[in-house]
Amino acid sequence: MTVTAPGHQKLTMAQTLNRALRDAMTADPAVVVFGEDVGALGGVFRITDGLTAEFGEDRCFDTPLAESGIVGVAVGMAMNGLRPVVEMQFDAFAYPAFEQIVSHVAKMRNRTRGRVALPMVIRVPYAGGIGGVEHHCDSSEAYYAHTPGLHVVAPANPADAYGLLRAAIASDDPVVFLEPKKLYWSKEEVELGAPVPGIGTAVVRREGTDATLIAYGPAVPVALEAAEVAAAEGRSLQVVDLRSIVPFDDETVCAAVRRTGRAVVVAEASGFASVSSEIVARVTERCFHALAAPIRRVTGFDIPYPPPKLEHFQLPGVDRVLDAVDDLQWEDR
Amino acid sequence: MTGDAHHLLPSAEPVTLIDCHGRPVASTAYAAPDAAALVRAFAALVTARRLNDQAYALVRQGRLAVYPSSHGQEACQVAAAQVLAEGDWLFPTYRDTIAAVNRGVDPVEALSLLKGDWHCGYDPYEHHVAPHTTPLATQLPHAVGVAHAARLRGEPTVVMALCGDGGTSEGDFHEALNFAAVLRAPVVFLVQNNEYAISVPLARQTAAPSLAYKGIGYGVPGERVDGNDAAALLAVLGAAVERARAGGGPQLIEAHTYRMQAHTNADDASRYRRDSEVAAWVERDPLTRLEAHLRKRDLLDDARLAELTAEAERVATHLRDGLNRDVTPDPAMLFDHVYARPTPQLAEQAALVADELEREGALR
Ligand SMILES: Cc1ncc(C[n+]2csc(CCOP(=O)(O)OP(=O)(O)O)c2C)c(N)n1
Numbered sequence A: 001m002t003v004t005a006p007g008h009q010k011l012t013m014a015q016t017l018n019r020a021l022r023d024a025m026t027a028d029p030a031v032v033v034f035g036e037d038v039g040a041l042g043g044v045f046r047i048t049d050g051l052t053a054e055f056g057e058d059r060c061f062d063t064p065l066a067e068s069g070i071v072g073v074a075v076g077m078a079m080n081g082l083r084p085v086v087e088m089q090f091d092a093f094a095y096p097a098f099e100q101i102v103s104h105v106a107k108m109r110n111r112t113r114g115r116v117a118l119p120m121v122i123r124v125p126y127a128g129g130i131g132g133v134e135h136h137c138d139s140s141e142a143y144y145a146h147t148p149g150l151h152v153v154a155p156a157n158p159a160d161a162y163g164l165l166r167a168a169i170a171s172d173d174p175v176v177f178l179e180p181k182k183l184y185w186s187k188e189e190v191e192l193g194a195p196v197p198g199i200g201t202a203v204v205r206r207e208g209t210d211a212t213l214i215a216y217g218p219a220v221p222v223a224l225e226a227a228e229v230a231a232a233e234g235r236s237l238q239v240v241d242l243r244s245i246v247p248f249d250d251e252t253v254c255a256a257v258r259r260t261g262r263a264v265v266v267a268e269a270s271g272f273a274s275v276s277s278e279i280v281a282r283v284t285e286r287c288f289h290a291l292a293a294p295i296r297r298v299t300g301f302d303i304p305y306p307p308p309k310l311e312h313f314q315l316p317g318v319d320r321v322l323d324a325v326d327d328l329q330w331e332d333r
Numbered sequence B: 001m002t003g004d005a006h007h008l009l010p011s012a013e014p015v016t017l018i019d020c021h022g023r024p025v026a027s028t029a030y031a032a033p034d035a036a037a038l039v040r041a042f043a044a045l046v047t048a049r050r051l052n053d054q055a056y057a058l059v060r061q062g063r064l065a066v067y068p069s070s071h072g073q074e075a076c077q078v079a080a081a082q083v084l085a086e087g088d089w090l091f092p093t094y095r096d097t098i099a100a101v102n103r104g105v106d107p108v109e110a111l112s113l114l115k116g117d118w119h120c121g122y123d124p125y126e127h128h129v130a131p132h133t134t135p136l137a138t139q140l141p142h143a144v145g146v147a148h149a150a151r152l153r154g155e156p157t158v159v160m161a162l163c164g165d166g167g168t169s170e171g172d173f174h175e176a177l178n179f180a181a182v183l184r185a186p187v188v189f190l191v192q193n194n195e196y197a198i199s200v201p202l203a204r205q206t207a208a209p210s211l212a213y214k215g216i217g218y219g220v221p222g223e224r225v226d227g228n229d230a231a232a233l234l235a236v237l238g239a240a241v242e243r244a245r246a247g248g249g250p251q252l253i254e255a256h257t258y259r260m261q262a263h264t265n266a267d268d269a270s271r272y273r274r275d276s277e278v279a280a281w282v283e284r285d286p287l288t289r290l291e292a293h294l295r296k297r298d299l300l301d302d303a304r305l306a307e308l309t310a311e312a313e314r315v316a317t318h319l320r321d322g323l324n325r326d327v328t329p330d331p332a333m334l335f336d337h338v339y340a341r342p343t344p345q346l347a348e349q350a351a352l353v354a355d356e357l358e359r360e361g362a363l364r
């Protein structure tokens, strides 16, 4: 898939997401957008800015405040020929929709032996780092990733945000689309004519030879910064950005780990029973003999997300990542 | 917003057009359905009862895991299907197999879920019947979505969304009503109040005077109907369907009926209700009531009844034969429809099962 308007521009992730919605709605009249405050306001993060004005009330509309209803109605619309893209206002406010997501969104294709597909996208502004009060900063990816039938993606830069959202809307499977809130305003040179990544492909963001950092979503910039600092200190770190949590790109990740023989997983979510633990398990199962040290993890603590004044303790930072790298048994103990 | 909620109120008593002895009951609000509609409904009722009893027997013979019977509720099942036009959708619960069958779903395919072959045995698009839904009330927002999508395209589709009395306590019931009202979605919500949610009686479910009141707060008009009177159900549901089709928005209908048997065969109803309570409902049976009515009007005689019974027997035989046929579901199916294309991980897992099967085969 390629984008219609080529050329380089400096855009934020919020802008490229908005662009992706607009381009998808232009390309396919079946695409409809709805949720809380997505109409006149353009969403609390302005991701749907201008869509109602451009496409009309039928294509982008505000709904009653009821997340289960939003997702449940989207299921019916997807059953009946449309491609709904719904917005959950914040990560923790998607929980009322959990039953619909787990029991119907994820299972409909399977229950009906492929007869009823649900091409729908659930957009979730997620994770912390924005000084948000409680219930506004959850990293909820493990709940979705654990549920067979869902695709789960998390872009880490404006260009991928565009490409992954276009791919998600074009997908015939339901996609939980996690948007790292703290990256909404990150600006980047974006080539709008470039081919976009498919769902399920990880990418090596930075080449390196000594150890591999594996990250996704909000943790990717942290990993990149850590690699930058490490380089100054004489250690060469490779950085893999998963982009897709489900499907998981074992090939790219394992190849990257094999090249360095050491790895650290960086993730913002609590570590227990998490995507990060899954990554460690998968890589260990596949690359045991290539590993010179056990894979380390730098994750959030196993605590409810802390209040703004303490959140920096919870977020994986460059120092913790570098400490973990230091700990990769560079010499025999 | 208008302050007058009067038009939202259901009738004080459930609408009845035929009494327990088959005599017509005068109604100012609803005209009786024509003779052809009643005769058609009766034929469907005879088959419905026979299928319920056949399915029940198949559980005892071990051919079905369990069967939530609509025995006693057949008038609701038949009418909910009969009032719909081609292209309209039905959203059934686990108890609404008969309604699905009355929309054209093969009873064998409809019971695939309970036979254990696969979850949904039929193609939902073939007859516009959604898969049976077990998580209570969760199908109701889907019904609204299907209706809204149709409305956006200017199609005349109406959606009949079924749930039980217990289901009205679930959040999705309320969210669906509210969405339907705000979107003016053409949905008819039919609650079959059969007085129990497994063991829990209606009084523990709600303090509302009627379940039909539950739409009022959302601006959804309510109506109450005798759930064992096929004529009243056809009239009330038919009017709601036509109103929705004409752009009048959703309606909530409470049909008062009774679950004559236990929740499922796995349930022991003697732990929570008396036989005398059940016996009192026998004389309100939807079949005998409509039969008496049709006989009084010379729309039915013994010969015609014998024909209908034979037809019902034919359908029951089809069900029996279908369920007695052992099919071994293909294990490859486990992985085929999780996603449009299997993920690399699922492809690996499918290969693992294929390998297990091959080794098993080699041993044999
Ligand atoms: C969300 C959910 N909770 C609990 C159950 C277990 N359950 C199955 S049927 C039932 C009773 C439902 O009663 P009602 O809605 O009145 O329908 P009926 O069985 O009487 O037709 C319960 C509690 C369920 N299926 N879904």
Ligand SMILES: [Mg+2]
Pocket (backbone or CB within 6 Å): B164, B165, B166, B192, B193, B194, B195, B196, B197, B198
């Ligand atoms: Mg009940």
